[in-house]
Amino acid sequence: MSLNTIFQYFVPKDRKxxxxxxxxxxxxxxxxxxxxVDAVGQPEQKTRNEMYNQIDKLENIGDEITHQIYLELSKNFITPFDREDIAALTSAIDDVADYINGSANRMLLYNIDEITEPIRKLSDLILHGCTEMEKAIKELKDLKNVRNIADCCVRINSIENQADDVFDRAVADLFLYERDAVKLIKYKEVLANLETATDMCEDVANVVETILVKNA
Structure with missing residues (x-):
């Protein structure tokens, strides 16, 4: 058990x-x-664009939360687990938000008017990955349900593998059937950002597993 882990038992609850x-x-x-998910399922492009803009605003809220975590990290000598793990988890969660927002921004800026099935599938997988990520993070505060946390991480890894398969097939189809080079580039970049968002969920899972190894 690390010295930091021992110290946490003496930290007043209101400082956690x-x-x-x-x-x-x-x-x-x-x-x-x-x-x-709601945006890519929306038939009206104008409504989709409004949702993309709302995602951008939510990403700004995420940036504020990230800033607050780093501020608390600078103010508190005693932390619930290792400082580098707090920083890594904070950065990993922020990366998920960045790639979700990046995907939405590209669909907005590139004027993606046709929402393909791979875009919908990848968006669904991102949501599933984020939901599992949230479950795991909620369990971190007391580490009483290590099995539940580990299971969430396994499911996130499975989701990322599924996203790889969807992305690979979608890009292969683009090169096979799409004759408009500009459209091909636009859709490939959107798909790549969506797939990378699931990679970022896996990064969160990896950090969580590291915390489990050190503290469980």
Whole structure:
């Protein structure tokens, strides 16, 4: 057991501010992912664009939460687990938000008017990955349900593998059937950003597993 782990038992509960902030960050990412799913399922492009703009606003909220976590990290000598793991988890959650927002921004800026089945499938997988991520992060505050956390991480890894398969097939189809080079580039970049969002969920799972190894 690390010295930092021993110290945490002597920290007043009202100073344990990190877990609520982690949960807020994860919940915000889930909201972004749900809005992305709703947007790509929306037939009206104008409404989709409004949702994309809302995702951008939510990403700004996530940035504020990230800033608050780093501020607390600079103010608190005693932390619930290793400082580098807090920083890594914060950065990983923020990366998920960045790629969800990046995907939405590209669909907005590139004027993607046809929402393909791979875009919908990848958006669904992002939401599933973010939901599992939120479940795992909620369990971190007491580490009583290590099995539940580990299961969430396994499911996130499976979701990322599924996203790889969807992305590979979609890009292969683009090169096979799409004759408009500009359209091909636009859709490939959107698909790549969506797939990378699931990679970022896996990065969160990897950090969570590291925390489990050190503290469970």
């Amino acid at each position: 501010v990190f877990f609520p902030l982690f949960e807020q960050a994860a919940a915000n990412v889930v909201t972004m992912a749900q809005m992305l």
